[in-house]
Amino acid sequence: MRDLITVATFTIKDMLQRKSFIISTLIILVLIVVGFNIPNIISKIKGDNDWNDKILLVDSENIFEGNLEALNSEESPYKFIVKNEKIDEQEIKNEVSSGEIDSCLVFEKGDNGIVINYYVESTVSYGEIPEEVITSFANIYKNVQLSKLGLSNEQLQSLNMPFNINTIETDENAASGNQFVIMILSILLFYAIYFCAYQVSSSITTEKTSKIMETLITSTNPRTIVLGKTIGIGIVGLLQIVSIMLVGVISAVSFLPEGTLDGLFDMTNITPMLGIIIVVYFIFGYFFYALLYALTGSTVSKPEDINSANGPIAIIAIAGFYLAYFSMMNPSSNINVVASMLPISSPFSMPFRVMMGTATPTELIGSILILLASILVVAKISIKIYSSAILNYGTKLSLKDMMKIYKNEK
Secondary structure (H helix, E strand, O other): OHHHHHHHHHHHHHHHHOHHHHHHHHHHHHHHHHHHOHHHHHHHHHOOOOOOOEEEEEOOOOOOOOOHHHHOOOOOOOEEEEEOOOOOHHHHHHHHHHOOOOEEEEEEEEOOEEEEEEEEOOHHHHOOOOHHHHHHHHHHHHHHHHHOOOOOHHHHHHHOOOOOOOOOOOOOOOOOOOHHHHHHHHHHHHHHHHHHHHHHHHHHHHHHHOOHHHHHHHHOOHHHHHHHHHHHHHHHHHHHHHHHHHHHHHHHHHHOOOOOOOOOOOOOOOOHHHHHHHHHHHHHHHHHHHHHHHHHHHOOOOHHHHHHHHHHHHHHHHHHHHHHHHHHHOOOOOHHHHHHHOOOOHHHHHHHHHHHOOOOHHHHHHHHHHHHHHHHHHHHHHHHHHHHHOOOOOOOOOHHHHHHHHHHHO
């Protein structure tokens, strides 16, 4: 146990001191902060110009019969100044240029409908007239014309009856929850597992090149080295993911307008139990892939060969992620059950089947047991091959060589 802690501590210190790790982490954190600041940056470039400042509405022909004031309701995000007298065009241009008003809409009756003359300093800064504003004008005009027909308020309201949609799912096991949140969390979990596990092979190969591995081998056994490095890199990776998530949350709260993400990030399905399940699958998923990468890292002796050695594991990981991803696109499909049971995809699939409410307790327990059994099998194979291949400084071992080593060790 003491040797295991020693190897894990050594690995943690080594990872935290690597320039590549420090630089990549800082770049990710800076990109997150900048990303959440994009709305503020755009606002600064535009000079904080919005369509919701001072908008002058000129209805000199009384087309709306004094009903435009209704646009300034408490629910409206726009501020309108209504005038019913005719205003000279040059005066409007001067007021817009001087900043007294931000834009002006002049209504006139045309041969084929109502003409709106839109005065604005620049459409690049303020954009076009929002579609919902045009719809509001059309509704007011329609109500004015209908009122002339002598209809009562009840009849007018019946013509503008809203449609309320109630969705009833016939599938008793239908998925629920915000699919966008599910997708984002799945991608984050894949990133956490895959890139943390990838560091294991990179670390082993680097230490072989620097001959540090020879010192480790003489002071402790291969099993302790494999497990210690896996645990150490896992802790560093977990710290990196936590820091990324914390910076993301703090940036979102600090830089985005209040309520911006309310529609996208519905966190009502996030519970403490789900959090525990996600952590369990992160740990098990990480160990599964980290032990596979420990195997490939021990089979090469040059850092430039590590990518080709890791290729098959990378394909398996990506295939597992996309299997989980496509199953989430169709939550009621039977492929969800398959994806949540296979060890290559269950870390990315099962937590979010639980979040969607489509996984049964039996399926959850079965998935964890299968993943745990797979970890034990992979650990046994990896440690045996690692023990013989770790001091190999020749050419990269082939699959045939690894099978031969495992057979001989057995």
